[in-house]
Amino acid sequence: MSSDTSSQSLATGTTVQPMIWSSGGLRLLDQRRLPQATEWLDCNSAAAVAEAIRSMAVRGAPAIGIAAAFGIVIDAQAGRDYAAAETVLLQSRPTAVNLHWALGRMRGVFDAGGGAGRLEAEAQAILVEDVTQNRRIGEFGAALLPQGARVLTHCNTGALATGGHGTALGIVRSAHAEGRVERVYATETRPWLQGARLTAWELVQEGIPSTLIADGAAASLMARGMIDAVIVGADRIAANGDTANKIGTYMLACCAARHEIPFYVAAPSGTFDLNTDSGAQIPIEERVGEELLHLAGQRTAAIGIEALNPVFDVTPAALIAAIVCEKGVIRPVGRSGVERVLGLS
Numbered sequence: 477m478s479s480d481t482s483s484q485s486l487a488t489g490t491t492v493q494p495m496i497w498s499s500g501g502l503r504l505l506d507q508r509r510l511p512q513a514t515e516w517l518d519c520n521s522a523a524a525v526a527e528a529i530r531s532m533a534v535r536g537a538p539a540i541g542i543a544a545a546f547g548i549v550i551d552a553q554a555g556r557d558y559a560a561a562e563t564v565l566l567q568s569r570p571t572a573v574n575l576h577w578a579l580g581r582m583r584g585v586f587d588a589g590g591g592a593g594r595l596e597a598e599a600q601a602i603l604v605e606d607v608t609q610n611r612r613i614g615e616f617g618a619a620l621l622p623q624g625a626r627v628l629t630h631c632n633t634g635a636l637a638t639g640g641h642g643t644a645l646g647i648v649r650s651a652h653a654e655g656r657v658e659r660v661y662a663t664e665t666r667p668w669l670q671g672a673r674l675t676a677w678e679l680v681q682e683g684i685p686s687t688l689i690a691d692g693a694a695a696s697l698m699a700r701g702m703i704d705a706v707i708v709g710a711d712r713i714a715a716n717g718d719t720a721n722k723i724g725t726y727m728l729a730c731c732a733a734r735h736e737i738p739f740y741v742a743a744p745s746g747t748f749d750l751n752t753d754s755g756a757q758i759p760i761e762e763r764v765g766e767e768l769l770h771l772a773g774q775r776t777a778a779i780g781i782e783a784l785n786p787v788f789d790v791t792p793a794a795l796i797a798a799i800v801c802e803k804g805v806i807r808p809v810g811r812s813g814v815e816r817v818l819g820l821s
């Protein structure tokens with residue numbers, strides 16, 4: 477394990493790692509336990525990886541895709557049925573298109589006759605490429621920020637949500653390294669608290685000046701002139717630039733527009749779904765209401781109240797100042813810009 481770990485950390489070049497691959501098994505940092513505890517889940521089947529994704533032990537669009545790719549490798553090495561592994565992984569969560577994108581790459585290797593060894597190489601390539609892409613996103617995104625930027629971000633888009641470095645939080649990391657960031661305001665991101673538990677943990681570890689705020693406080697900070705830019709991640713970007721991301725993102729985009737604050741989306745090209753014309757067709761995951769009625773395992777809501785728990789929403793392209801991907805900055809945001817920057821026109 478230690479040799480694999482060191483080789484992997486050398487490969488990805490990041491300190492915070494949501495997963496460690498050792499031939500025949502995938503170790504996942506259980507993000508449900510952070511920041512209070514650092515516990516690892518050992519997954520020895522595609523089904524176990526799928527359950528880890530479904531239960532959000534591992535989460536974040538790129539990280540979901542990478543974990544699923546290794547789930548395919550585990551079952552291939554064990555001689556289990558390829559289609560069964562692919563199906564159980566595809567069914568784990570509906571919104572993040574990176575899951576479909578990564579499994580599509582693995583399917584391509586398999587259909588071309590690739591065995592377990594080639595599949596393992598493809599999964600490792602997806603992981604290493606993701607970190608490289610995130611660093612490019614960081615460079616492109618940092619250049620958009622003013623000196624002394626005060627940035628608001630939502631959910632967790634850091635190393636924990638990717639193969640390393642992060643997307644929106646990757647821009648923050650890169651901009652901070654250039655001395656461009658004065659402070660990061662992280663929303664707590666109810667109900668799963670990715671901001672309070674995960675983003676805050678990453679920012680504190682990196683020594684980046686940061687402040688946690690309630691989700692409902694974001695608009696007033698904008699109104700008080702405390703925010704220079706909003707940067708969020710994405711789970712699926714439609715062909716016209718409409719973007720699905722953590723619930724509450726659309727609200728932030730509306731408030732940013734009201735206060736003429738640039739609203740940026742950061743995502744690798746594997747988050748774009750050109751088969752989906754607009755945000756109206758993006759499947760939005762609804763999770764059990766129990767997640768809303770409880771906090772840290774304690775019931776908080778009145779007994780008898782019903783709960784509605786969509787965990788993503790869609791921000792129309794018109795509210796997005798730019799989408800930053802590893803191939804460049806898409807601005808204005810629309811179908812032609814998406815196709816041009818992705819090299820499709």
Ligand SMILES: CSC[C@H]1O[C@H](OP(=O)(O)O)[C@H](O)[C@@H]1O
Nearest residue numbers: 535536537633637709710721722
């Ligand atoms: C780097 S994309 C991370 C993306 O995924 C999060 O959702 P979840 O924590 O439910 O997987 C959120 O939408 C982030 O923007």
